[in-house]
Amino acid sequence: MKRLLLLTLPLLLAGCPKPADDTAATEAPTASAATTAPADASLLPKYHWRLSGAADAEGRRIDTLFVRAEQPVQLDFAQGRLGIANTCNRIGGGYAIDGTQLKIEQLSSTLMACADNALTTLDQEVSKRLEGTLSFAIQPANGMPQLTLTNSQGDVLAFTGYATAETRYGGAGEQAFLEVAAQTKPCSHPLIADKQCLQVREIRYDDNGVKIAGTDGFSHFYEGIEGYTHEPGVRNVLRVKRFRRDPVPADASDTAYVLDMVVESEVVKP
Incomplete structure (x- = not known):
């Protein structure tokens, strides 16, 4: 029996970022990281950005964002669209860059039900922290780029960059x-x-x-x-x-x- 059909075939002929399953560290980032490093928007589509740390305005780790350590939440930026993977549902929306600000439109998602309540909560927690206007910065960390996002509530999310296949192989596939x-x-x-x-x-x-x-x-x-x-x-x-x-x-x-x-x-x- 067939158990999965994600999209209609005409839509499949268009590009879509793939999900990843590498393990990431989960140390809480600091708010100062987003204000001291320059923002280079050209790097955003060159990497898969996997969540490595998250803290609220009080510096407390946001545990609800780390449901599966082996599959951290992942952001992919391509052609003005943000895709969010390794959540219960596939989440996405448009985005724009204005200097050091990342403006993310209202996010939408697929409507698949998840048996794990923690995954259902993850969808909500990710969406509410990424919608709207966030400050962003990209800086090297242990030889790998790190993206830091800070939202209007003071939440600070850190993502480690893993080169996309296009970046590694030097062109579009x-x-x-x-x-x-x-x-x-x-x-x-x-x-x-x-x-x-x-x-x-x-x-x-x-x-x-x-x-x-x-x-x-x-x-x-x-x-x-x-x-x-x-x-x-x-x-x-x-x-x-x-x-x-x-x-x-x-x-x-x-x-x-x-x-x-x-x-x-x-x-x-x-």
């Missing part, structure tokens, strides 16, 4: 849709004994989101897909971005695949 079969198969690899390969075929759609006939059959997929973990017995349709590697590593192909989003997921009975 090519969008593609890959269908991943439910089961892997043994495949020969000169460096990996008993290697199991994903079974993958590319899917193509027309401008209206209708699948084009004549897609190729499944074949061994020797590369990994960054951000994707395969679950045996589950067939997935993935929207990915393909990037050219330059230079090409000795033990890899010239193409890197990065998960953009899971379009469809289906449990396949044995």
